[in-house]
Structures are given as C-alpha cells and as structure tokens.
Amino acid sequence: MFAIIKSGGKQYRVSEGDVIRVESLQGEAGDKMDFTPVLVGGEQTAYGDDAGRYTVNAEVVEHGRGEKIYVRKYKSGVQFRRRTGHRQSYTAIRITGITA
Template identity: 50%
Template sequence: MYAVIKTGGKQYRVAEGDVIRVETLEANAGETITFDQVLMVGEGESIKVGKPYVDGSSVTAEVTAEGRGDKIRVIKFKRRQGYKRTIGHRQNYTELKITGIAG
C-alpha cells in the first residue's frame, strides 16, 4: 500500500517503512505525526484519488531526526565587470519514518 501526501508545499509518494526527508516540522525526535492531507491512496490495482484529499485517510510517521542538508554554493557573476559573489545555503529538514497508512 502506498500514498501520496502533501507537506511543506511538496508532494511525497510514501509506503510503510519508508524514510523520507521533508521541510522542517515542529516536532522532536521520537514524536508521532499524522498527515491528513492525503492526495492519493493505492494498493495494487485499486487506487483512490482525492478531490483534493481522500476522505478518511491518513498517514502516520515517526520523527527520527532533524538536521541540515549539504551546503549548496550560489554564485553570482557578471562578465567583464569585476563582479563575483559567492554565498552558501544549507536547508533544514526533518527525517520521518512512515509507520502506517490508513484509508
């Protein structure tokens, strides 16, 4: 069984036992989170698609860790002007382990 959930402005296809990294959530390690914004639930040939969400379905996940991603270098450059700027960025994330899909 799998589901498509929406969190942090993005959509994720998840199955039970998957470990995913999502945008930072207000939760500590070890806590359980329930996602009610389920866009699609599927199992084999049977698929339920919501309008926009599937009624009565939810996905539960356990927070395993919080952290920051790898550094990304952002470079601004204009040729022949002597202009060059470099900055770095590290995105925060919350790591989740999917424990159940209901619906």
C-alpha cells in the same frame, strides 16, 4: 499500498517503513504525526474526497541540515563576482502506517 502526501509545498510518494526527509517541521524525535494523503494507491486507487478517508501515520526520526550548496553570481565586464552558501534544514520522518 502507497500514498502521496503533501508537506512543505512538495509531494512525496511513501509506503509503510519508508524514511523520508521533508521541510523542517515542529516536534521532537519520537513524536507522532498524521498526514492526509492526496492519493492512495495499491489494489484500488483513491484520490480527492475518497483519499480523505485515509490517514498516513508518521514518527519524527531526527532534525538536521543538508549538505551545503554554493551559489555563484557573475557579471561580465564589471568585475562582479559573489559566492554564497546555503544549508537547508530538514526533518526525517518514518512512515509507520497507512490506515483507513
């Protein structure tokens, strides 16, 4: 059985035991969280109001920051060059179960 959950404006396909990185969430390591799935698949598919009967249970594993990416800007003819970096914060969560 799998489910598609929505977090931080993105959707993730998860099943029991998966560890995924989502946008930074509140909570300490070990805290429990519940997500309402957008779609539940497996033997039977449920979406919309039918998927609202299900709950995806998760546990916070850790908080961290991703790899640094560099953004370069360049304009020809005017000697304009810039380089900036960015590291996105994330929360790693472990899916503990999908319940009805």
